[in-house]
Amino acid sequence: MNDVNSKVDSQRGVEIHDAGVADAPALAELAARTFFEAFAADNNPDDMRAHLESAYTPALHRAEIENPSLDTLLVRIESGPPIAYAQLRAGPVSHGVPGEGSIELWRFYVDKPWQGQGIAHTLMEAAKARARRRGASSLWLGVWERNARAQAFYGKHGFRKVGKHIFVVGSDPQTDDVMLCAL
Numbered sequence: 001m002n003d004v005n006s007k008v009d010s011q012r013g014v015e016i017h018d019a020g021v022a023d024a025p026a027l028a029e030l031a032a033r034t035f036f037e038a039f040a041a042d043n044n045p046d047d048m049r050a051h052l053e054s055a056y057t058p059a060l061h062r063a064e065i066e067n068p069s070l071d072t073l074l075v076r077i078e079s080g081p082p083i084a085y086a087q088l089r090a091g092p093v094s095h096g097v098p099g100e101g102s103i104e105l106w107r108f109y110v111d112k113p114w115q116g117q118g119i120a121h122t123l124m125e126a127a128k129a130r131a132r133r134r135g136a137s138s139l140w141l142g143v144w145e146r147n148a149r150a151q152a153f154y155g156k157h158g159f160r161k162v163g164k165h166i167f168v169v170g171s172d173p174q175t176d177d178v179m180l181c182a183l
């Protein structure tokens, strides 16, 4: 743990790259596990199971990686297994978000041992750079209204609340705050 922390403190060895199809199984495992760890305590187990099965499989992630409307960024330390990921999605926007020139930060997850270590900051900078490279002038996202830590993180990175939308976990319609950041 100490070795790991010292590497991250200096940001040495942190690599961010676009996922390739060979990364789909590792991404599915990381995505399902980080979602579960973040939200299982506050969700009904049946809803959680249904969501994990419908959203995080190697086949789905392979299709996402191959989808030209999506960017999937993976973070590794010295070419080890992925420890964080972000996905950007060009497409329809939520109420309150400009219809033109805005890209969605669809998913943004850091594995628990690496939270609070600056990895999320590095990944956010990479996500913003990717959105700019795609020609976006703003980045938007939906974050559960009860996810205070993520909201604090996004606030530090220039996101402001502009609306709300519904995100369904299994059979449970939950309210997300919609946040927007000018690039």
Ligand SMILES: CC(C)(COP(=O)(O)OP(=O)(O)OC[C@H]1O[C@@H](n2cnc3c(N)ncnc32)[C@H](O)[C@@H]1OP(=O)(O)O)[C@@H](O)C(=O)NCCC(=O)NCCS
Binding pocket: 034, 038, 108, 109, 110, 111, 114, 115, 116, 117, 118, 119, 120, 121, 142, 143, 144, 147, 148, 149, 150, 152, 153, 156
């Ligand atoms: C959201 C996430 C990416 C942020 O990364 P991080 O490395 O934890 O970011 P930070 O350490 O900068 O923490 C964010 C801020 O929240 C604060 N915070 C920590 N725990 C908190 C809590 N329980 N409630 C409210 N704020 C909290 C931190 O103090 C920090 O603010 P500060 O820098 O002013 O002290 C990461 O926590 C994560 O992956 N969480 C689980 C998945 C998730 O929620 N993803 C977002 C889905 S929309």
